[in-house]
Amino acid sequence: MSATKEVTGTARPLISVEKLSIEFGQGPDCKRVVDNLSFTLSRSETLCIAGESGSGKSLSALAIMGLLPKMARVPEGVILFNDKDLLSQSERHLQNLRGKEIGMIFQEPMTSLNPTMRIGDQMLETVRRHRLATGGGAQQHIRNMLDAVKIPRANDRVKQYPHELSGGLRQRVMIAMAMLCKPQVLIADEPTTALDVTIQAQILDLVRELQSEFGTAVLLITHDMGVVAEMADKVVVMNQGVVEETADIRKIFTNPDAAYTRKLLAAVPRLGTAPARPHPVFGEPVLEVRNLRVRYPMRRQGLFAPARELIAVEDISFTLHQGETLGIVGESGCGKSTTGRALMNMVDFEGEIRILDTDIQGLKGAALKKQRQDIQMVFQDPYAALNPRKNIAELVAEPLLIHGRGTPAERHSRVKELLAQVGLPDADTMTRYPHQFSGGQRQRICIARALALNPRIIVADEPVSALDVSVQAQVLDLLEQLQQEYELSYLFISHDMAVVERLCHRVAVMFAGRILEIGSREQVLNNPCHAYTKRLLAAVPIPALDSKLAPAVMSKDTETVDLIKPRGAVLQPIRYDQPEAGHFVAVAV
Known part of the structure; x- marks a missing residue:
């Protein structure tokens, strides 16, 4: 299937976000985390929101879904969906909208899936809620969608619990659940972060097929500029809640206006560009x-x-x-x-x-x-690896405490040093809790904890x-x-x-x-000498407009x-x- 698609610029947008701002706290403690965000998204179009952790990408998506945290406020702005302002709609109206008209793939599948329910039962809830099918037809609809996202042995998977699946398989289940209703708009928050390159390529191609068949609009949130180059029609670049640049995909990659956009592109690791280095002599x-x-x-x-x-x-x-x-x-x-x-x-x-x-x-x-x-380990899912009831100082100091390393003052100093090493030097970092950090910041905290014992x-x-x-x-x-x-x-x-x-x-x-x-x-x-290795390397998305993956690579089944x-x-x-x-x-x- 061709990676290109035609987008009608004069069509009425499905979603129009106008001057959206999001704040936390009140009075002198008020912090604006999204400031004056505007964009439009039309049928069959893919808009990518790119930026670093904590830039407000995911919060903007949650605002569209009506899922902002209770402590968040929207002081100004509108979110129009089919000409209705979602910010003024009732919770009942939003519940009917979620999944059926606007689907969302969340960033961390382990925390988005119910750990006490089998995969099939969780998907069946969506099918029944939106009356997509009944009886055996419902089960067949679920299996068809699991097959569509390349989950092997779908009949066995529907009987399993989330913890019995790998991180990549859990993410594919989330994608299947979001696609069950074939929504008008699909919001994908880092949808391929946990996926290997071959399945990532297939999922991106699957999203394009959905767009082609049903006119689905896709709002894609990602930090992977290879995925941006592969998928986007338009790009919004955000930095600390502020829009740095909004432009079509060609301008972003060939002639970006913002210095921040140029910095973001320069930092992208590209396969085949790692500097040559002498072969080190290793120890025992x-x-x-x-x-x-x-x-x-x-x-x-x-x-x-x-x-x-x-x-x-x-x-x-x-x-x-x-x-x-x-x-x-x-x-x-x-x-x-x-x-x-x-x-x-x-x-x-x-x-x-x-x-x-x-x-x-x-x-x-x-x-x-x-x-x-x-030997210490840094786990794949940072949120599941951190105790939500402990603050960051307690979490990073935990290995030191378990192994009786240092006095309380020495442990406090060590934690401060570790957090600075992984790019979290703020004074209030140690007193905050995991849910108060972005996904990327939580992973840095996990890395700091793994380094604690040297x-x-x-x-x-x-x-x-x-x-x-x-x-x-x-x-x-x-x-x-x-x-x-x-x-x-x-x-x-x-x-x-x-x-x-x-x-x-x-x-x-x-x-x-x-x-x-x-x-x-x-x-x-x-x-590479093995055919499988060659296939893995061929499926790597390249952050450049002239390096889109060949359809043969993307469509090949696992x-x-x-x-x-x-x-x-x-x-x-x-x-x-x-x-x-x-x-x-x-x-x-």
Whole structure:
């Protein structure tokens, strides 16, 4: 399908936002977080709102949905939808509007999905509320939408709970729920942040298909300028609540007026532009993984049905040296995050994991606590990783308190230093709570907490996926600086190939629980040998107007491998060819 679409400039806008302002607090404590925002959105058009964390992008979207926090005020402005001001409508009217006429994909799927309900039941609520179908037709409508967003084994997924899905699969469920009613307007708040590049490409193409078929207007909020270049007709660039620039996509990328826009574009990491660097000499191995396997038991399909299990990781081996960064890339559900959790001893596993020559299998109590000082983890979902009842000072100091490090005054000083290192130096940061920060700011807090104990190894599970590009660059610089200063070792899990190229010394490509290719950054990214690696690299969106993804890349279905097997099943083994020293490529036996 062609990436281009025709937008009628004279058509009446579906949504018109005029001089919208949003404030928090009153009197001298009043803070304006969105100031004088105006834009229009027409049928079949895509408008991207781009900017850094805390710029007011998501709050503007919540205002359209009538979902602003209770403490927020709208002192001025109107939001017209089909010529009716949404700000003056009743809650009952807005409830009928949400989902049916205006759908929204939220930024953090784990906090948007009900953890006590199965996926199918949550989607069924929407189908019933808006009377889309009944009985078996409702279930079929749900399965069709899960298939449309490339969720494998839809019949099994509808019976699962959110915590049983990977981050990428949860985001795809959110997209499917938003599309159930085929709304006139789709608001997408960082919809592809948690998705690997191949599924991201397919989702973007799916959104375009929806626009073409139903005339859907899309309001896309993102910090990924590659996605902006791929999708947008018009762009609004925001900075600290103020609109820096509004223009069509060609002007933004070829001749932007605002200095801030130029700065934003300059900070975008581009695959293939990482500077060449000499091959460092690493220290001794700090992490050795041999024949790692992780399998999860599945519910029986019937009383006499055979026991089944999900094969999450199957027979992988690798070594991480002192001062080295090993990147693990692959599609959602390939086993990347499960591998990281196994290294933290957070899941049951088979095989051998040695951290600083200590076998961690079976460690409990004081022995496990001692070993955790050497390895820390930055999780993918920052909001779920932070206790909402504790302020930031308590959260960042928690590892120090658990391990008895320092006096209260020393811990306070250490927390202040860590927050400054990750770009949160404000004096009131320490007394605030997680919900008072943007998604990107919460991720920086998680990174600060992981650094508190000066660990030897950090397992970073998508640590910069929620960060805007300029802060992303700062955090990557910080990780490199800390690595050089303390000889830290990183296991860096990511779907952003440009970030992997920027930070990693070696790269491992995973698919269906196995490592298909592993080697140095140059070997894997510049000379990929496995067909799957080549496909991953071909799907990376480039932040340039003349580099749109080919339709063949975007429309190609995900390779599906059924990893739910009878308990104790033995998979076909694989062997590895070595096209050059240190470069290994999987070959089926």
